[in-house]
Ligand SMILES: [Zn+2]
């Protein structure tokens with residue numbers, strides 16, 4: 525029996541032969557005020573009648589649909605010359621061979637490396653007290669939690685990614701991700717399995733730490749967070765900076781321009797979502813940032829020289 529309703533017999537009552545039948549029963553027989561997403565959620569868990577399988581399959585499908593669904597528009601844009609004017613490295617269009625190699629590798633990693641934690645995810649959620657019940661929490665609570673996960677993930681990503689650029693870590697682990705000096709959407713998860721697991725901790729580990737500390741988290745919030753984080757990762761590898769990109773309206777947002785420079789110069793711009801870590805730690809990438817850094821060092825040296833006169 526599913527734990528999707530506080531009253532566990534309800535899921536048994538609404539369960540039908542088909543998913544559509546279960547959904548109709550949820551809409552007609554459940555004495556709760558549910559919106560369409562909550563109805564679909566309740567119908568999914570009741571129909572599956574096995575929460576481990578329901579959560580595992582949901583997360584696996586969510587990952588595949590969001591990741592490849594978000595990569596596809598970038599693949600199409602790469603085929604249309606009109607968009608070259610917005611490409612950050614306009615002469616470097618990924619070849620079909622490069623994209624095919626990337627697709628095979630990412631799919632293999634999804635099925636071998638990421639499928640295992642996905643299948644063991646529900647028992648972990650139960651242990652941690654992550655809820656699957658309907659109705660969902662208030663949207664404000666969801667928004668605050670997702671905001672905190674973005675901040676936490678960005679911090680984790682900055683320091684771990686910076687570490688990955690040191691000697692042996694780069695040589696044996698992170699070098700794979702830097703195969704593409706001009707990245708494209710699908711290259712976001714093209715990485716060594718070790719890197720996927722360590723950087724992936726920022727995405728999954730932050731909500732786990734949050735629920736350990738507060739005791740409150742809903743699985744739907746996690747679904748939303750993972751979808752948004754996948755969008756951020758794919759978009760930052762897209763290679764395109766539009767006049768309507770988010771970083772143009774929200775300058776603290778890193779966006780593609782920030783991460784493209786990292787792939788281009790191999791150094792600097794280590795954070796994932798925001799710009800403040802690279803700014804405050806003086807690790808911004810690119811010739812402009814390098815020039816500003818040199819100017820700053822020159823003026824410090826001049827001040828020191830004047831003092832010694
Ligand atoms: Zn890197």
Ligand SMILES: [Zn+2]
Nearest residue numbers: 701707761783
């Ligand atoms: Zn990258």
